[in-house]
Amino acid sequence: MSLKHAILGFIDMRPVSGYDLKAMFDASVQFYWSATHTQIYRTLNDLTDRELITFEVVQQTGRPNKKIYSITPEGKTELLKWLRSPLSLPILHHASLIKIGWADNIETEEIISLLKDYQVKIQEQLRLLETENRQQVDQYAKSPREARLWTMILENGLGFYRHELSWTREIIAQMEDFMEQGGKDMP
Amino acid sequence: MSLKHAILGFIDMRPVSGYDLKAMFDASVQFYWSATHTQIYRTLNDLTDRELITFEVVQQTGRPNKKIYSITPEGKTELLKWLRSPLSLPILHHASLIKIGWADNIETEEIISLLKDYQVKIQEQLRLLETENRQQVDQYAKSPREARLWTMILENGLGFYRHELSWTREIIAQMEDFMEQGGKDMP
DNA sequence: TGCGCCATGTAACATGTTACATGATTAT
DNA sequence: ATAATCATGTAACATGTTACATGGCGCA
Numbered sequence: 453m454s455l456k457h458a459i460l461g462f463i464d465m466r467p468v469s470g471y472d473l474k475a476m477f478d479a480s481v482q483f484y485w486s487a488t489h490t491q492i493y494r495t496l497n498d499l500t501d502r503e504l505i506t507f508e509v510v511q512q513t514g515r516p517n518k519k520i521y522s523i524t525p526e527g528k529t530e531l532l533k534w535l536r537s538p539l540s541l542p543i544l545h546h547a548s549l550i551k552i553g554w555a556d557n558i559e560t561e562e563i564i565s566l567l568k569d570y571q572v573k574i575q576e577q578l579r580l581l582e583t584e585n586r587q588q589v590d591q592y593a594k595s596p597r598e599a600r601l602w603t604m605i606l607e608n609g610l611g612f613y614r615h616e617l618s619w620t621r622e623i624i625a626q627m628e629d630f631m632e633q634g635g636k637d638m639p
Numbered sequence: 640m641s642l643k644h645a646i647l648g649f650i651d652m653r654p655v656s657g658y659d660l661k662a663m664f665d666a667s668v669q670f671y672w673s674a675t676h677t678q679i680y681r682t683l684n685d686l687t688d689r690e691l692i693t694f695e696v697v698q699q700t701g702r703p704n705k706k707i708y709s710i711t712p713e714g715k716t717e718l719l720k721w722l723r724s725p726l727s728l729p730i731l732h733h734a735s736l737i738k739i740g741w742a743d744n745i746e747t748e749e750i751i752s753l754l755k756d757y758q759v760k761i762q763e764q765l766r767l768l769e770t771e772n773r774q775q776v777d778q779y780a781k782s783p784r785e786a787r788l789w790t791m792i793l794e795n796g797l798g799f800y801r802h803e804l805s806w807t808r809e810i811i812a813q814m815e816d817f818m819e820q821g822g823k824d825m826p
Numbered sequence: 827t828g829c830g831c832c833a834t835g836t837a838a839c840a841t842g843t844t845a846c847a848t849g850a851t852t853a854t
Numbered sequence: 855a856t857a858a859t860c861a862t863g864t865a866a867c868a869t870g871t872t873a874c875a876t877g878g879c880g881c882a
Contacts, residue, residue, distance in 0.1 A: 453840075453841070454734040454737060454738070455841080455842095457737070457738070458734075458737045461737070461741040469860095469861075469862090470862075470863095471860065471862075481737055481740070484732070484733040484734075484736045484737060485732060485733065485734065486842095487842085488842070488843065489861095489862085489863090490842080490843075490844085490863085491841075491842060491843085493862075493863065493864095494841090495841095512860090512861090514850065514851060515849095515850065515851070515859090515860050515861070516848095516849080516850080516860065516862060517861080517862085518861060518862080519861090519862085531741070532744060532745070534738070535738060535741055535742060535744055535745055536749065536753075538756055538757070539735035539738060539739075539754070539756065539760075540735060541760055541761070542731060542733040542734075542735065542803065543673075543731075543732040544670065544730075544732075544799065545729065545730040545731075545732070546671040546672065546729040546730075546795070547641040547645075547671075547672065547727055547729075548726040548727060548729065549668075549671045549729075549795055550641060550644070550648070550668055550671060550672055551641070551644075551721070551722060551726060552726075552788055552791070552792060553648065553668070553789065553792055554648040554718070554722055555722060555788060556785040556788065557718070557719060557722055558719070558722055562723065563788075566723075566725065566726050569726065570725070570726035573726075573728055574728070577728065594743065595743060597747065598743040600813055600814075600817065601739055601740065601742060601750075602740065604739070604806070604810045604813065605740055607806065607809075608733070608736055608803075609736075611802050611806060612731065612802065615798050616729065619791070619794065619795050619798060622791070622794075623791045626787055627787075630783075630784055630787065640868075642869080642870095656833075656834090657833080658832065658833050658834075673870095674870085675870070675871065675872085676833095677835085677836085677870080677871075677872085678869075680834075680835065680836095681869090682869095699833090701878065701879060702831090702833070702877095702878070702879070703832065703833040703876095703877080703878080704833080704834085705832085705833060705834080706833090706834085
């Protein structure tokens with residue numbers, strides 16, 4: 453899997469705590485790969501057992517102590533090995549499309565209503581991605597090449613939601629068109 | 640989850656065996672939702688326990704007996720309830736983007752090589768989706784409205800891969816451009 | 827002779843989600 | 855007061871993957 457490697461990559465940037473990692477995931481890659489804190493802590497334990505990372509406990513006053521993880525030489529080797537391995541196909545879990553596939557059981561008006569709610573959700577996601585991530589690229593990129601790569605990653609997400617949005621508009625238009633023509637709902 | 644509901648939807652079309660279901664998944668929705676036979680058999684047991692489906696054993700000679708599942712009234716109710724529930728956001732698991740995010744560790748030429756292999760993979764997926772699914776829409780649709788819906792579902796998948804392909808071309812172009820300008824690889 | 831199809835299933839493991847649990851500090 | 859932030863963790867459950875297991879039939 454690659455949650456291990458995503459975490460390894462983050463830790464390689466700078467030593468961080470599990471809590472920091474959760475925040476980093478939410479702030480940057482959540483559109484391409486999300487993780488709960490449960491998963492993150494479990495994976496950190498696993499990576500520690502395999503000696504790909506180590507941690508030291510930082511004592512704090514007034515707030516909980518924390519474990520700051522850093523990457524080991526073995527971890528760095530593993531990360532590089534993963535980076536050089538082939539890019540795998542994206543996996544799309546699109547339950548809504550399956551639902552639409554069986555939607556012949558319900559009325560056209562109801563389908564349109566579901567699609568319009570969906571459209572709003574997609575618009576929100578798009579706006580989130582546009583506003584939250586735009587700045588981060590320039591803030592964190594360590595080289596011009598990295599800035600280009602990160603910009604393209606962001607573009608991939610934006611393009612995905614833009615495509616989904618225009619597709620939703622099109623299917624709504626078709627269903628409305630169908631209603632106006634007085635098409636029969638069910639077979 | 641919706642594997643339950645996807646299966647319920649398939650069984651609602653016509654009574655089928657677990658083996659048939661696996662084939663139906665592979666032939667139609669695998670781009671939006673894949674399932675292994677292990678998962679399918681487990682889910683069939685679960686749906687049977689909840690009395691949303693039932694089965695009868697069909698004795699066969701020369702080949703293994705099979706269980707043909709059909710939907711119960713409770714199952715149909717559950718399916719309709721699901722169909723009327725809000726459309727959820729698609730979940731994209733795009734490990735490659737995360738890998739590209741850390742790619743500043745390796746050389747530009749190597750990144751380009753990885754991207755080119757990826758491009759081929761996407762092209763193959765696109766071709767698969769273009770050829771295999773095109774006919775099925777007209778074969779199985781039971782009404783003009785259903786045909787429109789299924790065409791749009793197919794379009795969603797095609798659009799996704801087309802977008803991914805053009806994005807890949809663009810990032811390759813940028814990396815090649817970067818190399819020609821003699822940009823420094825690593826910071 | 828060996829492969830693919832038909833048809834089912836289990837065991838072990840990996841990954842991901844939800845709920846429960848604690849407890850001080852700081853801002854509204 | 856009460857909510858959010860910081861910071862960690864476990865338990866139970868749900869979902870998904872890989873490998874193991876069986877066995878006849880038809881085709882090249």
